[in-house]
Amino acid sequence: MLNLHALFHINRAEQEMDDELRFHLEKQIEQNVARGMNAEDARNAALRQFGNLGQLKEECRDAWGVRMIEELLQDLRYGLRQLRRNPGFTLIAVLTLALGIGANTAIFSVVNGVLLNPLPYPQPDRLVALYSHTQEFSNASISYPNFQDWVRLNRSFSGLASYRQDNFTLTDTGEPERVSAEMISASFFSVLGVKPAMGRTFTPQEDQLGAGPVVILSGGFWKRKFGSDPDILGKAITLDSLPYTVVGVLPANFYYSGNNFDLSDVYVPIGQWADPTFRDRRVAMGMDAVGRLKTGVTIQQANADMSALAGSLAEEYPDANKGKGVTLVPLKQNVVGDIQPYLLVLLAAVGFVLLIACVNVANLMLARSTNRSREFAIRIALGAGRRRVVRQLLTESVLLAFVGGAFGLLIATWGLQAALKVLPEALPRAGDIHLDGRVLLFTLAASLLTGILFGLAPAVKTSSARIQETLKEGGRGASAAHHRTQTFFVVAEVGLALVLLAGAGLMVRSLAALWGVNPGFDPHHVLFFRSSSPPLKSTEAIRASWRETHDRLAAIPGVEAVSLSLSSRPLGGDSDVPFWVEGRPKPATTSEMKFSLFYVVQPDYLKVMRIPLERGRFLTSADTERSPFVTVIDHRFAQLYFPGEDPIGKRVNFSILNVTAEIVGVVGHIKQWGLDENAGSPILAQCYFAVAQTPEMFVPLVGLNLPIVMRTQGSPLAQAGSIRRALHQVNSLSVIYDMETMDNIISDSLSSRRFSMILMGVFAVLALVMASVGIYGVISYVTSQRTHEIGIRMALGAERSGILKLVIGRGLKLALIGVAIGIAGALALTRFLASLLYGVKPTDPPTFIAVSLILIAVALVACYVPARRAAKVDPLVALRYE
Amino acid sequence: MGKSIDLLQGTLDLLILKTLALEPMHGWGIAQRIQQVSQDVLQVQQGSLYPALYRLEQQGWIEAEWGASENNRRAKYYCLTSRGRKQLERETSNWARLSAAISQVLETAS
């Protein structure tokens, strides 16, 4: 600020005014003394005579204040006219700035919302997500008995809470509806530090087996379903045929996304869940935990504490816990998850864009400054002081930056809205993303600085000797240093653009490679959906309902095949089970066994998914609860555990399920973990069980919450109506939800990549455009500088094509140097992308060659226009031009 | 000093220009000179002198420069510009016409 003041020479003028008045005062005192007053009287008399000093200064300031404002207005008017009269320059400069500022602000706002902003809970940095650490997974869910021991024995947390996602069918309140639920321990809300908007949270007594069913509603659900009924507390709602008493309503803005982005409608106490498997210490049923660290306890200390605790639990319950540890992740990191590397790469990319934008503006300013050096020479010859010239240039630069900034703000707003609308599934914490004012200020400042720095060039480089020369030349001269700077800028732009293009190219190739990956099944024409009905009492009735569901759906015209798809689902949920092969040494504990993913399906599953049968047979309708238990394994299972053997006929023990199954067939492997699944993915072995053979004790657990896959002729979604009708015939209270095509599921699994790729692509294109503008600007500038030279060449017999080649060659040289530097830079930088790439090396030669060619082609086009202009030069005119 | 007269603004401008026509002077000197020449009848108040000087400088009629005064103190010297000189001529003739007119009126009226 001080500097700015100095520029407007307020400080100096102020100082001079003070000096002048002090001088006057001292003279007055001297005179008074000479007249015989003593020193003090002399001083007082002088001061008295001076009157109100402040007012005096004010009046003096008025005298030059008027002038300053007038000058400022003049500069502004002139600056505006400059922009108006040079529409090409203005358009490109403003657009460049706007894009640079806009893109940066948008992306940084996303990064800020997702990565930097704290979670919306009090003291969010003390919140930690807890997982079980097993051989296969570092982030495995927790078994309930273990969790209860953690709560009892830990010394690090002021509170530990567990939660598990579930679904209910809401009946008796209009149409039956599926509601998403979170089963939570009583401490859940107090750990997060969230208070209900109405009523209360759960008591520890309610978080017990046998307690009366109670429910807390989310603010949104309360509003949507009950019209914000203020008397809702104490009323009962029917979930899965059971009346739950409403004890509380949450604030409307509350959300929790521990491991999914689904906002829950209702919350119920987890401790009331009676399922016996849930209380089996060996089994984790998708329950996770969150804890609040005690004051003064670091996450490292908590880690040590929990490890020790896990160790003692492993000793106490070796069968369930041997080899199991605890993983602690700061809650925010847990929420942000996989998106972090993508966002950081994008942030770097958009930083490059800003850099290019700044270089471009600098280049434009520099090119213009040469055109204007004559103007400034004239102004200086006419007596403009340096300060005056600098101020005029500053006014123009600031004007430009602000116009650019204003459009940038628009672009940022639109860009952000578009990004959030188009690709919400890729972004956690989408609700926390807002346009970030600080970023806008920062980017604006950056571009302002660039503008000022290079906008001032004409003022700085106009030495007296140059003035005279410039005035004589009529402003057509430019120093070699000037050329060098511009050339350097163009090379830098091309280099930066190449890095971005290479990054974008690699991401495009990755995505293309992923699209080309065979997932192991045929996703086309496959529909996935869930059906949910209130539970039935007898297991027999449930089994009958499963069969009927299949049969009714299979009977729909246009449906080729249909199957329930319980437990694991490709690219969806995963369930795993420990096993050992009979006839081989039995591991001492469950935790030392090998694990396999398991899929509980019906015989038509292979037809639906078109998974190839490699050996033996698949499950058939003859495999029922009364026939011997069988399983079908996948290719990888066979490869891993029966190398060189025929697995058919071998028996596998699944102790947790209390069954031993005979292997009857081998099918192809499917990419459970996503298209980018690789040898490093956690569990690769897969096995299939028949729905009909579900052990009796698990039947209530499965209940009538049924994920279903279906192959149709024609568009899968067109069957929605018939599906609904068919399922209503099975159960009039059934609800269908989560309907999605398998194609879509695959596409969604790539959303983070696609999000990054699209943005990276956009940035790369921006960079390309800016770089080509840069090349165009410099080449046409250099060419116009050399009109005279070109005239001479032509006079000496150069042909037009020769001139064309000459000019294009010049541009091409710059582009090639830029490409070379860019390739070096990209080789150094793309390895940071490695973790985001698939099927392509960070140094992939085809990508590098392709983007280099694109860049060179664009550079050629950018040079062609000025080159043609040069070739059309009339030698006579050019030579007279001096 | 009791019988001194405060100056009207336009008049002060004229007196300053006139004083500076003789030689460059600092603010203090201008005030002193006017007072001396008018034999203490015309008192220039600082409160009107400096704003007037700044205004005249803005108009381009006088210019200021820093120089050393007697006993080598830094002081701001004002001097008349060529345009100021013309302005002085204009104002002087205006003044002559005005004072003649006023005298005329006063004489006729009495």
Place this chain on the structure above:
Amino acid sequence: MEPQHQTKAIMEQEADGPPPLIRLEAVTKIFATDEVETHALERVDLDIRPGEYLSVSGPSGCGKSTLLSLIGLLDSPSSGHYWLKSRPVETLNFNERARIRNREVGFIFQSFNLIGDLTIQENVELPLTYRGMLASERKRHVLESLEKVGMTHRTKHYPSQLSGGEQQRVAVARALAGDPAILLADEPTGNLDSKNGDAVMQLLDDLHHQGATICIVTHDPRFAAHAERVVNLLDGRIVNDNGAHGKSGAGAEKGEESDGQID
């Protein structure tokens, strides 16, 4: 500020009749590049008195433009002294020189050097805005000087809409607007056809008759003849000056140094 110099100059004037507007004393200008030193001016002494019409001519490269730049304070001498209106100016800094240029010097260039993005009115106004003159005052001056060159009818036009001759007349108006002590014209007819060239020379003659001090650089003897006094330069030295004033160089030290201040 160096009041001592000022005093000395003032003392000299008293001894020597009307003071010279411009006094150059042993002025030398050397342009040094990496390889060569060019002596553009070699110990030049030159006085220009108020109201003089002076032409400087000589072959290309004789230093006439350098001389004009020095007089116009666009450049400062490598050595020697320069008094403008009895003030030493060779040591002034950039901004101080700009200030004096603005008030005392009116430039007319061969290539007109009007600013393309400013209207005629604004171009002529430019030196006045740097002086901080108020808008109403500026307007009056601009009209006055445009009147003098007969260009009042196209004030809102841009330079590109004018012919070369008209542009040069506007440039003359701009030089006049600030009421300068001296007009410096560097080949003012060089970019004009002979008809327009003559018109501009006629304009300068008229201005001279109205009392303006003019220094014109030209290699065209026909135009040089318009001036009363012709100075010929060759290789940076004055080889002929038909109006040289008898006395040049510093006078003897005279009088005591005093402030010239009156209490």
